Amino acid sequence: MENETLTDGSMLFSIGIITILIGFLLIMIGVALSMYQESRSTQSYSNRTDTSGIDSRFESTSNSDSPLHEKPSERKVESEIKTGGVIMIGPIPIIFGSDKESAKTAAILAIILMLLSLLILRSSFI
Incomplete structure (x- = not known):
């Protein structure tokens, strides 16, 4: 045994x-x-090129009217990043998320992890 x-x-x-x-x-x-x-x-x-076909590396030249920090024809692309997570301290979870959906997903993950840890802990005592 x-x-x-x-x-x-x-x-x-x-x-x-x-x-x-x-x-x-x-x-x-x-x-x-x-x-x-x-x-x-x-x-x-x-590596974009401007309308005349000249390679524009966004460097300032002597005949440039735009300031150094301004980039010509810059398109703003906004992306939304959603994050969430679980920190397990033993069987006790700490849940965090940037929005409600991420926090719900993290909570479901925390419940699964809690049950898994309790099953493993219980099986070790039997």
Whole structure:
């Protein structure tokens, strides 16, 4: 019977380590994709050409009427970013979100995580 508890404990430990590594890997992939998208959008913005076909790098020239900080024909693109998250301290969640829908999604995730942690905790005592 001691061997079964030892194997269950080592298996649970292995699953925990694998879960942590997968989470770390997902964070690193997200950061890399974010950096790639940012560099791609910056390149496409700086490589635009003006109406006469001249490459405009938004540099100030001596015959330029616009100030240095003003970019010609700049289109404002507004994007709405919604964020939400859950911080679990044991089985107790701390929920945050930038809007109601994100907070609701985070609350559902928190409930699922609470139930999962309670199931794991209960199974370890049986």
